[in-house]
């Protein structure tokens with residue numbers, strides 16, 4: 466795929482609200498008194514950096530975000546299961562602007578000139594920066610699965626960027642006949658939210674159990690093992706016996722192609738026909754990070770662990786799913802944690818002061834049935850090589866229901882806390 470085609474695909478996939486912003490042509494005046502930080506991407510990573518740098522009161526912060534609202538991928542599986550509405554996981558940037566004075570620009574960053582320290586915008590404007598933070602999340606490697614792409618995702622949704630894609634997948638499951646087959650195609654490592662596809666299977670199964678109990682879910686994995694595997698399998702046997710079948714990569718050989726006309730998924734030596742197909746393609750750093758030159762050959766961005774500074778571009782930091790995160794998974798919790806370290810380092814650096822010693826944390830909760838949560842988490846420190854794990858924990862198989870209920874409650878508390886931290 467040429468870079469031009471890849472760029473058009475990436476920009477299209479960011480959503481449509483930028484059309485509303487056309488005509489807005491912000492340009493920061495060079496020589497402004499306060500140092501200027503521009504953040505591209507208002508998700509878990511970018512919104513956090515913007516808030517925490519702005520809170521210092523010493524920096525002008527501009528957040529460039531393609532969409533006017535942010536629907537969280539986290540808890541979008543609960544929407545599929547019928548536990549949450551889409552509205553309840555959709556947030557506006559209004560309070561972020563009002564509370565800490567972040568200037569929120571609804572636009573798409575189309576280019577970075579790292580020599581001139583300028584970000585160009587789709588509306589035609591540009592923003593000058595002293596420090597740039599790239600937090601664009603992920604893009605898909607559509608070409609990795611024959612027959613899949615932006616048109617095919619309207620038939621076989623990935624629902625791995627939340628919003629319209631989540632609504633489409635939910636509608637397809639609700640419209641499916643009882644006795645239908647849902648195929649889930651999880652991506653190879655590394656990818657956003659390692660437990661995500663398996664929590665999704667649990668949530669879809671929860672819905673089917675009560676509404677279409679003769680239906681089945683088939684997971685065609687390219688991996689031989691997955692996050693919280695024993696815990697998910699224990700839950701599936703208990704809550705959805707006979708409904709979910711998981712086939713590892715050593716049996717499937719991975720999904721090679723899809724045929725949207727016949728609703729077929731093709732593995733190395735089998736073709737599976739299904740009623741609903743959820744294809745989650747292989748992933749890479751968001752397009753703007755790659756086109757700026759912040760990504761390595763792998764498609765992900767190498768960064769210094771102690772401050773999230775790009776190893777490839779001066780005065781540029783990268784946080785969240787786009788980075789090579791060492792031992793951390795790609796999660797909203799991790800992005801939020803990295804973003805605070807990054808914000809602290811930027812403010813300290815601009816003021817010529819010492820930054821705090823960085824510490825990182827992550828927990829990934831998954832809801833598997835009503836009031837039944839499981840979790841995995843860890844603490845991390847910055848070493849010369851990477852963000853390195855120092856200790857960890859995971860739910861145990863055979864835990865009692867009180868513990869599982871407490872874990873589910875923790876997840877609800879975490880969601881309320883992180884969305885308040887991001888959006889006010």
Ligand SMILES: Cc1cc2nc3c(=O)[nH]c(=O)nc-3n(C[C@H](O)[C@H](O)[C@H](O)COP(=O)(O)OP(=O)(O)OC[C@H]3O[C@@H](n4cnc5c(N)ncnc54)[C@H](O)[C@@H]3O)c2cc1C
Pocket residue numbers: 479505506507508509510511529530531532535537538539540541542572573574575600601602603624625626657658661665751752753784785786787795796797798799800828829830
């Ligand atoms: C189904 C599912 C369930 C999940 N569950 C959990 C969970 O329970 N816990 C957890 O911690 N994590 C979870 N995650 C993972 C979490 O959503 C991501 O890891 C997190 O959102 C990454 O944050 P980010 O800031 O890197 O990217 P994002 O949150 O995706 O934000 C990127 C933002 O950048 C914007 N953008 C991109 N390019 C441009 C551009 N050129 N110009 C302007 N704007 C741009 C996008 O519009 C987007 O708003 C889940 C993910 C999925 C898919």
